[in-house]
Amino acid sequence: MATTLRKVYLPTVVAGRPNSNGNWELIMTDAAIGIAVFLDDRTSFDRAVATWRGRLPAYIYLKSDGALPKPxxxxxxxxxxxxxxxxxxxxTxxxxLAQETCRDFGHTGWGLAAAAHVAETARIQGLDLYAEGADRLRHAMGLHAGLQLGEAVPSWLCGGKVTLGLGxxxxxxxxALHNRMGIGMTRTQRLVEQTRPAGVSHFLGWETLTHAGNPN
Known part of the structure; x- marks a missing residue:
């Protein structure tokens, strides 16, 4: 297994995909950092972290970024x-706001989940990426959770219409953000509680079981 991961999968996923929609590169980075930990490969781990640090602000916008999102x-x-x-x-x-918000919420949800996965894996290894990405992640989850829960879509957003389906x-x-860091996330909490228990889908698996109310 280690040989296959190192020679077949890792070279593809650690390379990233900057010109594709952001969920691609974030999911690839999620896989890359997990493989790097399994292989005890610090170079690939550091490369995955660097990709995350560059991609997160290119996927989730904050006003402090300026008039346009970062490329x-x-x-x-x-x-x-x-x-x-x-x-x-x-x-506007x-x-x-996420790079795929106006595409659909399904792909956006995958991108946000993968971004959190990378931070979670890094945290277990002693690197706090949540401290770096907390503002982007909390705003993104809150914005999309509110719309998924039925809030009116503003006219400036995606022409006034979005395609829901966060899952x-x-x-x-x-x-991580609410239970460990104490950040208030009312809309996100409502959505998370409504969609429990989370099962298996694509690269997601039993996350209510593994993470709901988990302080560790």
Whole structure:
């Protein structure tokens, strides 16, 4: 297994995918950091962390970023027109908006879940990425949770219409930010509790069982 992971899977996932929608690269980074830990490969671990640090601000916008979202490092999107196209035509940006919000909430949920997974794996290894990404993650989860719960879609957001379908993707991030760090997340908590218990889907597995109310 170790040989297959090192020679077949790791070279692909650790390379990233800066020109694809952000959930791709975040899920790849989730896989890469997990494989790196299994293989005790510090170089690949550090590379995955570097990818996460570059991709998270290119996936979740904060007003402090400026007028436009940050482009994915190593990617081809760098002009205003290209970034707007990459963000699926969105021209107004607010705290917590994600690169795939105007695509659909299913892919956005996967991206946010993968971002939290990377931070969770790093935390277990003694590196606190949550401290770096808490503001982006909490705003993103809150924004999307509120809309998933039925809040009105503002006219400036995705032409006033979004495609819902987050699924149970916030257990890991919610547990870390709310239960461990004490951040108030009312809308996210409502959504997480409504979608419990989380089962198995794609790269997600039994996260209510593993993370609900887990202080460790």
């Amino acid at each position: 994915p490092p190593g990617g081809k999107y760098d002009t205003e027109a290209e970034i707007i196209q990459y963000w699926h035509g969105q021209t 940006f607010a705290d917590g 149970p993707t916030f257990e890991v991030g919610f547990n």
